[in-house]
Amino acid sequence: MNFNFNKLHAFTKHVFITCGMPEAEAKLASDVLLAADLRGIDSHGVARLSGYVRLHKAKRANMNPIVKVLHETPSTATIDADEGLGLTVAPKAMQIAIEKAKQVGTGWVAIQNSNHFGIAAFHAMMALEHDMIGIAMTNASPLVAPTNSKERMLGTNPMCYVFPAGKHQPVVVDLATSTAANGKLEISQRANKLVPKGWIIDKDGNDTTDPNALKNGGVLQPLGSGETQAGHKGFGLSAVVDIFSAVLSGANYGPWVPPFVSFLSPLPDLPGKGIGHFVGAMRIDAFRPANEFKQHMDNWIDRFKSATPINIDIPVIIPGEPEFANHKERMANGIPLNNMVVEDLKKLAQELHIKWIDEMTN
């Protein structure tokens, strides 16, 4: 089923407002969630809306947080998100980073006491209109095991780097530091298909191609999978995200990151507050004139797109390119939602006594 962007956005905003979020924040949170759906990152869009609501009902998310700056220097800040949703707090943090970059060249903000922030790319891409490089990362509920272990110790911990270009779309590198994210497993589960070796190990630590192995106590593998494929590098990258997001900010790290699902409780004796994010903005003209940089980015993109293909019909894809194409197509033709998500949203509408998506007007 396909849904019009404006109607789906209005519905999402109403859900957040009904949960006590001020209108401007509800609009922002909806912008972030819908950005995922538009870009084709379906796992991080409205498919999670009821999850945020349940976190709110479980009193684990504050819909009207008062964000505090705990510490700052000319190029840095640490903020306490007051148990808000990362959806609204991360853009505020990014705004602080951008202001600092305007003043001293770069700005870096570590965030503690937050909740899931949606797609990293939304926050990082806020830098683009200022001719800045944007960076965003977050830790997340533990599902990934470090190399040699079968214990859930790390989230899929994404890192995102965004670079403006000139005539071309920006380069947007946005990746989970696991080999596969949970969304891909769910697709295989629904289709009743095996997954490639290297995505998951089962609860006993054995390689498996069963897409249900994660649900049954298994773990995701870090990017690179096993040792011969350099899985220890994926573990290292995931560690970088965890340390920047949480050890630097004062949030929870490793296995202590509170679960996104409201039916699981956080562990006792937490070492920090909530989950953590880390964002940054770097003014291009703090290094070289922005127009020069953008011309060279165009040249970089043109050269990589013309790299000799293995299969003449499959060209090199620039990071971010498929997502820009999805965005354009879905703005024009609507956002496809699968049946399970639609049913979930219908239940939510009934529960909160709000109109269904089709009846939304603004």
Added chain:
Amino acid sequence: MNFNFNKLHAFTKHVFITCGMPEAEAKLASDVLLAADLRGIDSHGVARLSGYVRLHKAKRANMNPIVKVLHETPSTATIDADEGLGLTVAPKAMQIAIEKAKQVGTGWVAIQNSNHFGIAAFHAMMALEHDMIGIAMTNASPLVAPTNSKERMLGTNPMCYVFPAGKHQPVVVDLATSTAANGKLEISQRANKLVPKGWIIDKDGNDTTDPNALKNGGVLQPLGSGETQAGHKGFGLSAVVDIFSAVLSGANYGPWVPPFVSFLSPLPDLPGKGIGHFVGAMRIDAFRPANEFKQHMDNWIDRFKSATPINIDIPVIIPGEPEFANHKERMANGIPLNNMVVEDLKKLAQELHIKWIDEMTN
């Protein structure tokens, strides 16, 4: 054969001095090269010494460069390395980053017109004694193909992140963004062994386990290897390193990065100058008190080391842990060099009319 650290260091320094490098620079360049040998990254240590000398003889490396700051803001700088060796220029750039971090919280330096900088970890680790996080990356001669391509478009482009700890050794994440670096292929070539699938594709774009396929026109795969193992993420990370190191600094990027080996000439119509690096330093106490951070790093390390292992005899290894162990062992017992490297250094000693390693006294 094992060589005493001090004697090997003195030999290396003499080689650089004989090539026209001032003594202080020659000591620094030797510190960087030998740091690789001590840490067990044998491919980046004195095994490359004759390569640097050949670059100098081919007039592609300046042994006495005058480094210029092209542009700066309170938290950033871009420098022209004047065709110097990255071995000496990158530490100078890192020093600038550290000074800026002292002033405004973080410091970031992009370097153009440089040559190979040795191991990234040396430069990033300079931040540690200042209670800072250190970051270093560089692009390199093209050997890696982007996803869907069989053309050499990227180097093994390493990224390094270093975090200080308290009672424990720092966490040092230092990784090539390819699945395997060239050094690992050379080990398999010498042992006449096949390499795992996913490391290389041959010149026609087919998967291969032949360790000689790279020499015969093949390419290395990015971290993650093929598409089902998320090789596009490795391509994305490699792109991040290339853009920070070269598009931001004004160096050459992608296939235009000049080859390290002196018998290959740079391409015509280069878009930038030399190869590029990017370094950064972030003061911990620009975010939270350094002692708090270090206590939590110790807790992070303790928890990850105690993660449930798959095999009870193989614990989780913290990034950087094996290299600290190598350093200690090799300082005590000497640095092992393989026969080919020893022969190469002997030829170099004869060519430059300097004494052999065993006869060095300081």
